[in-house]
Amino acid sequence: MLKYTIKRLIHLIPVIIIISIVIFGMLRAMPVSPERFMVQCPPEMDPARCERERQAFRDRYRLDEPLPVQYVFWFGNLLQGDLGDSEHYNQPVSSLVGYYIMNSLYLNVVVIVISFLLAVPVGIISAVKQYSLFDNFWQGFSLLGISMPNFFFGIILLYLFSMRLGWTPLSGMTSDYLGDMGRIEAFLDLMRHMALPATVLIISSLAGTVRYVRSSMLEVIRQDYIRTARSKGLSEKVVIYVHAFRNAMIPVITLLAFSIPTLFSGAVIIEQIFQWPGIGRILIQSLQRRDFSVVLAMNMFYAVLALLANLIMDLGYAIVDPRVKLN
């Protein structure tokens, strides 16, 4: 396993380099020069000075150099942990993103934990009691949850619970500095702000996961070894939870592994709607502001995260399914 892991990690290096070239190239191919957007000159500013400020910006990021030189300069800094500076926030990207990643993490951990805790048992029961009222309800729920865009659902909840009923705040993550509140007060304040975005994301995630678990479970309980277990006279609980459950979990692990990047990547649209200061929102804003250092750093972060999640998924298979051998 260790040998396999090391081998896979080594294989990641050329993939990361190729991804970095693609991301860098795509951003540089955008039809806007960054200094023109980032160095804004007020109307009363001497235009000659404005030009000089723009040139200083170009010099700082070596924008007058050929593209490969720019790439090597950027990637070299990246390897040393220097992600560049955010022009909008005027801060190093490395010191900026930690805050937003943590905020996304708060939200997404809650979403993933609750949605999986609900989806696994619901999916199993739905499969075991196929075509029952319970199953039909969750099938309908899943269909609705998958069909309805979560931004639309978010806006409906916002209108209902914040604007009309006034139960939840309209936006943001906290009412005040959490450090100044007591623990319970801070927790409740965070929950109050999290209620709507988390609900939207949970429903959206739940809808897909329930269907996934259900279909996986349905496939397993039709297998011969389940029939064998039943014919041995084992109780239905033992058949389902001991024999069927573990096998049904293999595809669910895939789903869980793929949700690891979303823990950190944030929910772009929902964070935007609810003004949740997460990493998804900052990525969109940075794209709009052409804050290239942030966009580059974030895209590289997502790419590495996705590759690692893939690796974790493969390792997870080996743990859950003894038939899988890693070489």
Added chain:
Amino acid sequence: MKKFLFLLLSLTLVLGLAACRRDDDPDPDPDPDPDPDPDPDPDPDPDPDPVSQKGPLYIGTPEFSGEFINWGTSSSYDIAIRDLVQGQGVVAVTDEGEFVINENVVVNVSEVEAKMAVEVDEGVDKTYRWEIRDDMKWSDGESITAEDYIFAIKMQSAYSVSQAGHANPNAGIDLVGHDAWRQGCYGEWDEGAWVCDDDHDYTADPLDFKGLELVDDFTFELTIDGSELPYFYELAMVGAGPQPKHIYTNDGEFDFLTRDEHDALGDDDMHIGEWISQYISKPPVSSGPYVFDHYERDQFVRLKLNPHFNGDYRGHKAAIETVVIRVVPSATDIEHLLNGEIHILTGVVEGDKINRALEADHIQGIYFDRIGFGGLFFHTDFGPMLDYRVRQAIAYMVNREEFVSVFLEGYGTLINAPLGIGQWMYQESTRVPDELISYYPDMDKVHQLLDEAGWDKDEDGNDWVDKATSGYRYNADGEVLYLGWLGTETDYSDILSVYLTGPMEEAGIDFFARQAGFDVLLDNYYFAYEMDEEDRDYHMFNLGMGYTALYDPYYFYHSDWLGTTGNTSQFEDSPDAPMADFSEQVGQGFSWDPTVDDGMTVDELTETMRLLPASESDQFLEYWDALMLRMNRLLPVLPLYSNQYYQFCNTQLEGFHMTGFWDWQDTIVDLRFVE
């Protein structure tokens, strides 16, 4: 399993309900023993206000970037925070946009006024001496001294600070010695590049900002570079506010560096720019009405009353103890206001939001006229747009009145020159807007103007009749009359396209319209002059222009700035510009006399205006009138509207007053809770 599901759902429900409890008491005091006032008022109010001013006062803002120190590159939303923690400037701007001496800071006001009245010859340096009060304090109790004022200008323009990614390009820009200080070495400009004098002996003559002079603890002098004089806004050139030298130098540990000294530093060597950078999102002390307390990135900034603030230029002090500036999304900002989550929301221009707020009993609304305008900005340096008659023809195509009515839902005014209806010149002028041509939809005039401009042929060289018969218009050289328009992806462009596309077609113009992101628009608008003419697709752009108290049209319409991002229309007027050709239009709905401007070009007018002494506001107005008349006819930009900006405030507050020059952070010293 059922039990587990039941328990899980119950837990979620209980937690959710507990968390979503509506907070009916928005201000429970968690701290029964608030910090005692470190500087108790020696003269307690004998009739204390029964209404608590504890707050918090909540104010909505679209965003922060977190630069709360006085750099020049921050967003306008950060500037509000800076204004609250930075005060005691020697020059202030009134609510009418007038630069005045801050008599609450400056002791020798009459001496400064006398100096202002002295007219110097062009090219002669002029020195202002500022003597400040000796009892002003930072929020940490340290004295504010003249050194802090000198330090502020140096800090914002220092080479070593700019190398940390910060600098205010306008700080001290008109003072003697600015460029050398900014570049970190003595030298001179050579074709736009600063060339250091390598032979200079910095031991004998250290690098310094020559135009700044410390006289004593509470007196300093600023010398304006004579090449910048005279100037109508002379007082603004010598405006200065303090920065805490004792903190930003770490009590003398750090000093400014020359370019060589800076370049010799190792990667791990801390220098003054980096030291100051750590305070960029948390200003350590305040000289303004409030003290920075906490910044939760992208969420809110919390400020506390500064007990040492001695008032704004009128001596007014803030009373509300805590102010929280919250980020609210523009989609729901009005909801935040209506449901009481914020007390103040400013800069509202959307008609539906304005109507909803005005209907609410607990909201008071005020508006001011914008110090700027929105319009179609032309590139006048290529293709058909070189001819003012084509630009005029466009003006006669667009039903601007209807556009303004639809787009602004009544909260704006149709204008005919590049002005803001909130500008003092507009309000005092006796000629503008009466003598401006009011362009109204008239296709006959469009055809006449395009014919006169030479676009009177069809593809085969025959006389153009109409679109149905002749197709597009061509000139004698066989070139088609093509116009490109680049708009933003906004309602503004959507609505405007309705009023442009049809008439363009009818006029026989090969019209190309595109909507793109704002960055793409700015890139094409600002930098088209760098492109080859055959690569340029766009002749007009929809944009807005916002003026400040320092209105100097020289920077955006003068031919000195052709080929730069200053004169964005690449507009060049000349004595031959056909002002007199408009004489035929006299009597057709306006009364313009073509001789009134004495034939002065835009270049001459803008130069003359800025060189007037500040006292000559009547003359400034006369030239401004002439400029507006000329711009109205030559149309480097087709103005469409000047908005009314609405500001809303909860009726729990009184003292709310704003203008185009007077923002909420200026009025905060007058705000009081009344219920």
